[in-house]
Amino acid sequence: MTGPSDPKDALRRYLQSTRDALVWKLEGLSERDLRLPRTPTGTSLLGIVKHAANVEIGYFGDVFGRSWPSPEERVSDEETDADPQADWYATENETAEGIVDLYRRVWAFADATVDTLPLDTVGCVPWWPEERAQVTLGQVMVHVLSDLARHAGHADILRESIDGAAGLRAGTGNLPSLDWPAYVQKLTELANRF
Secondary structure, X not given: OOOOOOHHHHHHHHHHHHHXXXXXXOOOOOHHHHHOOOOOOOOOHHHHHHHHHHHHHHHHOHXXXXXXXXXXXXXXXXXXXXXXXXXXXXXXXXXXXXXXXXXXXXXXXXXXXXHHOOOOOEEEOOOOOHHHOEEEHHHHHHHHHHXXXXXXXHHHHHHHHHHOOOOOEOOEOOOOOOOHHHHHHHHHHHHHOO
């Protein structure tokens, strides 16, 4: 029986909330805006989502002996060997719609692992050092949630820099109503004193 105190339910809720927030940051933008590198290391909104999909395939699939049903859709080891950033950008043959669809299907794949295995199920992370490679599903859920939350934060900042859209989730801005240019000016003047 599950309920409000069930750790797996709590982890699943936060995981899905973070996934939803990440995908929401893409809504309403052009293909170019989604692909355009926004940082000195080339981070783009669409690249973050592609990376998240590949992370979840690996941790909720490979680690627990489950294979992604369409291997051609994920970034292969060979692609990563040729380009260590291969899962961080959309290729010419990929579309934003296709990557978001892939990620939503990855959710179902990952959720099937979570639904069928107890939190103490042991798996092996083949890309981690041998002394740390043995993990439980609970550890993997926390690890992936932490990783996705970090990237959702990146997406928050990237999206705000594009068109000013900010907030926790669609329909919940969770920011106070302020004169933002005046607020930024106030903070700039404060910083300039140092």
